Amino acid sequence: xxEFLLSVHVLAAILxxxxxxxxxxxxxxxxxxxxxxxxxxRAAGVAAFLHRVCRVYAVxxxxxxxxxxxxxxxxGVLTDAWLITSLVLTAIAAAVLAMVVLPGQRRLLAMAxxxxxxxxxxxxxxxxxxxxxxxxxxxxxxxxLMIVRPGSTTGA
Numbered sequence: 001x002x003e004f005l006l007s008v009h010v011l012a013a014i015l016x017x018x019x020x021x022x023x024x025x026x027x028x029x030x031x032x033x034x035x036x037x038x039x040x041x042r043a044a045g046v047a048a049f050l051h052r053v054c055r056v057y058a059v060x061x062x063x064x065x066x067x068x069x070x071x072x073x074x075x076g077v078l079t080d081a082w083l084i085t086s087l088v089l090t091a092i093a094a095a096v097l098a099m100v101v102l103p104g105q106r107r108l109l110a111m112a113x114x115x116x117x118x119x120x121x122x123x124x125x126x127x128x129x130x131x132x133x134x135x136x137x138x139x140x141x142x143x144x145l146m147i148v149r150p151g152s153t154t155g156a
Contacts, residue, residue: 009067016061028125035112093138
């Protein structure tokens with residue numbers, strides 16, 4: 001059963017979090033292009049699609065910590081520092097996504113649709129890119145913790 005839980009946890013992390021990381025990283029570029037085009041054309045469609053990917057996979061991403069906690073419980077490591085740290089970082093990453101990245105994407109889409117010139121999106125797009133980088137960095141740290149598992153008898 002542990003193998004099944006761990007497999008679902010890892011697959012969900014790769015598919016959900018990986019998709020969000022890529023889509024969110026590409027979004028600012030296409031939002032700026034969309035604004036330069038007056039909110040019309042291919043870039044507008046791509047930006048809207050990338051935002052939709054982030055929203056849908058954010059919901060699907062709830063599976064990752066759920067199965068991670070279930071796996072940790074089966075392995076008897078729920079009180080290990082590396083797992084608690086991973087859970088805290090996961091919660092912070094989720095908060096960054098829900099409270100900064102997704103609303104920032106919505107704002108940029110609205111600005112682009114309103115015909116804001118591309119240069120007017122420069123600072124908001126840069127802030128969004130930075131928040132996305134923080135989100136991605138948090139997940140990278142979680143991945144390292146999952147692999148190394150400090151203090152684990154099975155760790156490297």
